[in-house]
Amino acid sequence: MLKSSLEAQNLIINIIKCEYAVRGEIVILAQRLQQELQSNPGSRPFDEILYCNIGNPQSLGQLPITFFREVLALCDHPALLDKDQTHGLFSSDAIDRAWKILDVMPGRATGAYSHSQGIKGLRDLIAAGIAARDGFPANADDIFLTDGASPAVHMMMQLLLRSEKDGILCPIPQYPLYSASIALHGGTLKQLEDARSKGVTVRALVVINPGNPTGQVLAEDNQREIVDFCKKEGLVILADEVYQENIYVDNKKFHSFKKIARSMGYGEEDIALVSFQSVSKADWFTAEVREQIYKIASVNLCSNISGQILASLVMNPPQEGDESFESYVDEKDGILLSLARRAKTLEEAFNSLEGVTCNRAEGAMYLFPRLHLPHKAIEAAKAAKTAPDALYARRLLDATGIVVVPGSGFGQVPGTWHIRCTILPQEDKIPAIVSRLKEFHEAFMAEFRD
Amino acid sequence: MSRGLDYEVINENVKRVAYAVRGELYLRASELQKEGKKIIFTNVGNPHALGQKPLTFPRQVVALCQAPFLLDDPHVGMMFPSDAIERARHYLSLTSGGLGAYSDSRGLPGIRKEVAEFIERRDGYPSDPELIYLTDGASKGVMQMLNTIIRNDKDGILVPVPQYPLYSAAISLFGGSLVPYHLEETANWGLDINNLRQSLNEARMNGITVRAMVIINPGNPTGQCLSEANIREILKFCYQQKLVLLADEVYQQNIYQDERPFISSRKILLGMGPPFSKEVQLVSFHTVSKGYWGECGQRGGYFEMTNIPLKTVDEIYKVASISLSPNVPGQIFLGLMVNPPKPGDISYSKFVTESKAILDSLRKRAHIMTNGFNSCRNVVCNFTEGAMYSFPQIKLPPKAIEAAKKAGKVPDVFYCLKLLEATGISTVPGSGFGQKEGVFHLRTTILPAEEDMPAIMDSFKKFNDEFMEQYDDKKGYSRM
Numbered sequence: 049m050l051k052s053s054l055e056a057q058n059l060i061i062n063i064i065k066c067e068y069a070v071r072g073e074i075v076i077l078a079q080r081l082q083q084e085l086q087s088n089p090g091s092r093p094f095d096e097i098l099y100c101n102i103g104n105p106q107s108l109g110q111l112p113i114t115f116f117r118e119v120l121a122l123c124d125h126p127a128l129l130d131k132d133q134t135h136g137l138f139s140s141d142a143i144d145r146a147w148k149i150l151d152v153m154p155g156r157a158t159g160a161y162s163h164s165q166g167i168k169g170l171r172d173l174i175a176a177g178i179a180a181r182d183g184f185p186a187n188a189d190d191i192f193l194t195d196g197a198s199p200a201v202h203m204m205m206q207l208l209l210r211s212e213k214d215g216i217l218c219p220i221p222q223y224p225l226y227s228a229s230i231a232l233h234g235g236t237l238k239q240l241e242d243a244r245s246k247g248v249t250v251r252a253l254v255v256i257n258p259g260n261p262t263g264q265v266l267a268e269d270n271q272r273e274i275v276d277f278c279k280k281e282g283l284v285i286l287a288d289e290v291y292q293e294n295i296y297v298d299n300k301k302f303h304s305f306k307k308i309a310r311s312m313g314y315g316e317e318d319i320a321l322v323s324f325q326s327v328s329k330a331d332w333f334t335a336e337v338r339e340q341i342y343k344i345a346s347v348n349l350c351s352n353i354s355g356q357i358l359a360s361l362v363m364n365p366p367q368e369g370d371e372s373f374e375s376y377v378d379e380k381d382g383i384l385l386s387l388a389r390r391a392k393t394l395e396e397a398f399n400s401l402e403g404v405t406c407n408r409a410e411g412a413m414y415l416f417p418r419l420h421l422p423h424k425a426i427e428a429a430k431a432a433k434t435a436p437d438a439l440y441a442r443r444l445l446d447a448t449g450i451v452v453v454p455g456s457g458f459g460q461v462p463g464t465w466h467i468r469c470t471i472l473p474q475e476d477k478i479p480a481i482v483s484r485l486k487e488f489h490e491a492f493m494a495e496f497r498d
Numbered sequence: 499m500s501r502g503l504d505y506e507v508i509n510e511n512v513k514r515v516a517y518a519v520r521g522e523l524y525l526r527a528s529e530l531q532k533e534g535k536k537i538i539f540t541n542v543g544n545p546h547a548l549g550q551k552p553l554t555f556p557r558q559v560v561a562l563c564q565a566p567f568l569l570d571d572p573h574v575g576m577m578f579p580s581d582a583i584e585r586a587r588h589y590l591s592l593t594s595g596g597l598g599a600y601s602d603s604r605g606l607p608g609i610r611k612e613v614a615e616f617i618e619r620r621d622g623y624p625s626d627p628e629l630i631y632l633t634d635g636a637s638k639g640v641m642q643m644l645n646t647i648i649r650n651d652k653d654g655i656l657v658p659v660p661q662y663p664l665y666s667a668a669i670s671l672f673g674g675s676l677v678p679y680h681l682e683e684t685a686n687w688g689l690d691i692n693n694l695r696q697s698l699n700e701a702r703m704n705g706i707t708v709r710a711m712v713i714i715n716p717g718n719p720t721g722q723c724l725s726e727a728n729i730r731e732i733l734k735f736c737y738q739q740k741l742v743l744l745a746d747e748v749y750q751q752n753i754y755q756d757e758r759p760f761i762s763s764r765k766i767l768l769g770m771g772p773p774f775s776k777e778v779q780l781v782s783f784h785t786v787s788k789g790y791w792g793e794c795g796q797r798g799g800y801f802e803m804t805n806i807p808l809k810t811v812d813e814i815y816k817v818a819s820i821s822l823s824p825n826v827p828g829q830i831f832l833g834l835m836v837n838p839p840k841p842g843d844i845s846y847s848k849f850v851t852e853s854k855a856i857l858d859s860l861r862k863r864a865h866i867m868t869n870g871f872n873s874c875r876n877v878v879c880n881f882t883e884g885a886m887y888s889f890p891q892i893k894l895p896p897k898a899i900e901a902a903k904k905a906g907k908v909p910d911v912f913y914c915l916k917l918l919e920a921t922g923i924s925t926v927p928g929s930g931f932g933q934k935e936g937v938f939h940l941r942t943t944i945l946p947a948e949e950d951m952p953a954i955m956d957s958f959k960k961f962n963d964e965f966m967e968q969y970d971d972k973k974g975y976s977r978m
Contacts (some may be wrong), residue, residue: 071603071819102822107599117565125561127554133577137568160547161787161794164520195634195797198821207508228820232645251502284502320503332747337507346520347667348637349542352797352825354564405813491943 069457095451122146166193177363209235221458258411518930527924545792562586605632616836621765636799648674660931716884751789798828870955898969
């Protein structure tokens with residue numbers, strides 16, 4: 049008797065194996081609670097769910113950059129550019145930029161499929177932005193614009209992983225896109241000697257800088273070590289640099305891996321590097337391999353045009369002298385300074401809790417406090433067949449409406465427990481979060497203290 | 499020691515992938531364009547690239563959503579009609595933070611609800627928003643489904659020949675087996691259930707577990723619209739053989755004849771009643787890229803699941819969540835497509851005028867092209883009943899096939915390259931879609947502007963008839 053095709057047991061094993069905690073179980077619970085709150089206000093000791101599980105700033109009240117949205121709106125509806133009133137509603141440099149962008153689009157058609165790597169004129173702009181950032185030339189042909197970084201990561205995993213004998217070195221803790229996409233594409237996540245001793249061919253190294261969930265910014269020496277290591281071992285560097293603009297400490301700066309490698313004198317013969325931003329960039333491949341990447345990209349035709357335009361704006365923001373420059377800088381600095389403040393406040397709050405230690409968030413958008421949980425809590429988790437940090441996160445949600453991701457979703461040294469919490473709730477909500485967190489933690493410890 | 503991304507050590511499945519739509523012909527055309535030659539790109543169903551204008555209403559709404567500060571401006575009513583303003587507010591209220599926030603990984607619930615309502619109006623049966631997932635274009639959804647189904651190279655997918663090469667590419671990428679079933683060119687590209695059975699049985703004899711069947715309705719590249727009876731046969735077949743049906747219905751708005759209007763596979767399935775309606779697993783795909791919208795660059799699409807077990811749906815959700823969410827502007831375009839201006843709305847009459855003009859013109863162009871091809875020597879072309887393409891059969895004389903071999907090219911690639919070099923018309927050779935052995939085609943779109951069509955067809959005819967003159971055996975070919 050034939051089993052019907054889409055039964056779970058017939059599913060690809062890789063799908064079953066892959067996990068993505070950032071939108072996993074705890075989030076599904078939170079969504080249910082949110083619905084409960086809507087239909088039954090007052091049913092819980094809190095009036096709203098605070099999603100601190102995901103780096104999704106605008107869902108928590110952060111405002112978009114005005115200049116970017118002006119340009120996007122004009123490109124979405126170019127008929128506006130022919131109207132007199134437009135000059136009253138939009139800044140003049142936004143209007144100029146929209147014209148410039150439309151001029152690099154064939155037929156000024158913003159609704160057409162573009163070149164599969166992204167519109168050439170926009171890639172030129174992005175290359176110029178990268179060159180300005182790093183001080184080394186960048187080539188539009190090495191750039192692939194994608195619907196977010198995830199498709200680019202998937203593409204790389206598809207290219208690299210031939211079987212489960214292929215491994216990718218990942219930091220622990222890591223952002224679970226990597227573990228999930230490795231599982232999905234049938235590979236293995238590994239540490240180097242361990243891997244090789246088990247007959248695994250290690251193909252690439254993932255490095256997330258600034259780190260997610262850990263928030264550390266790599267020192268240049270560290271980066272040079274990594275480049276040399278990968279060169280020696282023949283590994284591709286997969287450099288996730290999506291948080292490059294989020295740095296909160298004065299003693300650290302962002303240096304792209306491309307800049308580091310170039311400044312060490314390395315070129316395309318020496319090392320293969322893929323850098324992911326909200327734009328994705330494939331550097332220093334042979335023409336043959338780039339052809340294969342292009343081919344895969346072409347099956348999906350192209351990435352969404354608004355996103356491509358936005359990427360070109362992010363890499364080429366208003367300059368001094370432009371009408372929007374001051375407001376752009378105000379908005380940007382306002383957000384970054386506020387993030388730095390929130391990072392500090394929440395870090396201090398976590399460190400003030402009994403049994404909790406929290407490293408400084410040098411960058412990115414997260415705190416990853418370590419929970420030294422009492423024995424009783426660990427036993428209770430075992431009995432409930434859940435990880436201790438998942439138990440803590442669940443209790444936190446039930447008591448306060450705050451949603452965090454258990455550290456087990458990111459990987460951690462065995463026997464240690466963490467949660468990942470974003471620093472994104474608006475500043476005026478932070479005091480309430482801190483007090484609810486403290487209250488909850490005290491009650492939790494009172495219940496489970498040894 | 500090989501370095502990580504050296505060609506020799508990358509995934510073989512990637513190397514096996516072929517996607518002719520942006521393959522050799524397109525790359526050559528792009529080269530020629532760089533050299534200054536005027537190229538008419540008819541290789542992709544990309545209406546706006548060939549001058550089709552976007553519909554006004556959706557662009558107004560999305561612009562307002564991109565820049566919500568406009569909604570607060572007292573002058574906004576002078577720039578935008580009030581229904582666009584209202585609709586922008588409506589969509590913004592459905593988001594949690596505007597266009598810049600990740601949405602639910604399945605797409606904004608409010609828009610999925612609009613899609614469900616559209617499906618219910620279209621088919622007369624209720625649809626569940628929980629089983630509708632929005633994706634960055636329909637292709638992403640197709641790839642996700644195939645990735646979910648294919649476990650190894652023993653898993654086979656029944657795919658029509660000719661087919662849109664997304665299917666063959668995805669099957670290669672995921673390491674599965676493509677099981678072809680031939681469409682009947684002499685019967686207007688009709689689907690013969692016996693061909694289907696034969697293909698299935700052959701595959702099974704070769705140790706392949708056939709898991710799913712793809713239909714593209716209206717067809718790409720063939721344009722045929724399946725009859726209700728045909729779809730019913732297919733559904734019965736899937737029921738008997740326990741196949742999941744993947745119904746690519748992205749061209750459902752593009753219908754150029756009245757004998758076979760579009761009827762969704764889901765409608766027919768539910769109309770069949772139990773056991774079929776409760777048992778046959780079906781996934782239906784739609785998009786904002788085609789129809790009369792042509793908003794290819796927005797990357798907006800959805801798939802709807804029918805009779806898929808919840809445990810499987812959970813896994814599909816999980817994989818979708820890794821990519822966090824489909825792009826929000828694309829979702830809004832989709833919402834607008836399934837929920838366009840209604841009679842009485844300020845923008846209604848303009849919307850209808852714009853839409854009708856596009857569809858009427860497409861119907862005309864379908865005829866112009868078909869007739870144009872049929873007037874050429876050694877060319878036979880079925881009428882484009884739907885979709886956006888013309889797929890004429892080019893009866894290449896033996897001498898031409900020889901010349902192709904000498905040049906190291908597949909015969910239809912050879913022909914298409916010569917066509918490109920002579921006329922600037924960039925097509926896709928039929929070998930990119932699959933065809934019977936020794937039978938050659940090319941695919942072109944019907945999208946060039948109506949006023950340009952006569953010149954394009956003249957240009958083609960001139961090239962073709964000269965080509966045939968050069969390579970023909972002087973024995974003459976019969977039309978059929």
